[in-house]
Amino acid sequence: MSVDVISAEALRRVTENTLKVMKANEKYLTDLDAEIGDADHGINMVRGFGLVNDRVSSLNSPDVGKILETAGIALMEAVGGAAGPLYGMLFIKASAIVRGKTEINKRDLAALFEAGLIGVQTIGGGTVPGEKTMVDTLYSVVEALKELADDESATLMMALEKAAEAAREGMKRTISLIAKRGRASYLGERSRGHQDPGATSAYLILRTILDTLNGKVGLKVKNSGPDGVILEETYI
């Protein structure tokens, strides 16, 4: 399927599918969070995207910026812990980039993810990659998207595929890191050897954008290692 922009309708499908993906992977995310957090990341993401869906489906707007903003506010209201303000800000800052537009092209995608990442880093107090957070995933995504943004030979789908692969690598890299942020940071050395739940849900979101545009719903982690690494994925 050759898609060169993300329409408002496609964006709505992405939010619908993200809820399904979070529900399918709720236990996986909870187990990751039980190792180094407070074991609620799974239910938080389900609750958050539940509210996102309620609000986006009743929004009826062709404005992709408005849709993203609505999602951000819902996430801020319904997602507990650190993830609420962080994901909320990601979507809200991203929304400003495409406010008033009816579709998102390859360049917009790079710009909105970059704005979202900066929002996350600012709210986190200057988070950088290597601290075992969602920034490890998001930073890699932004790098990949920016690399292909000005490449005339690269399509939107190519950019998303590269970004999803970069997200997977960023997420995996968190396994061997010591947490420098959040509750996990109180564990010090004990946080090593466990994949970060926030970095993981960020990967799931990225994959859901790609999968939705490819006409699929999303992925469910079928098998994972003791350190949380994804061994086997299946499509919902």
Add this chain to the structure above:
Amino acid sequence: MLNSLVGIVVVSHSQKLAEAVKELAEQMVKGKRVFIACAGGVSDVIGTNSTLVKRAIDEVYSEDGVIVLVDFGSAVLSSRAAITLIEPEKRDKVLIADAPIVEGTFVAAVEASIGKTLAEVKKAAEDSRNLKKT
């Protein structure tokens, strides 16, 4: 002449803790006027939420600004996020104090109640970290 006072917001993972800190601080100012709002816990469980923090900021906001006291972690993130959600012209006047929540709040209350500025209240709250107890 006091037109308005620096407002105080107490953000804690625990609703009980935030309310108790507010009660203590109000006791410390011995009946003088002070405006303290709480944003503690989320729907009766331990946690923080930026919507609740924003509501508390709006409750006590005045031209003299607002000082936010936090316990740790996501209380800080929620407060930062809440500040980005308030009107742009108010944002510079809402500051998060890098202070211990109990001591910082009652020192902030004392300073605010005698009409000190936001900067003075923030400094006093942050200096409360150095209060010797024994």
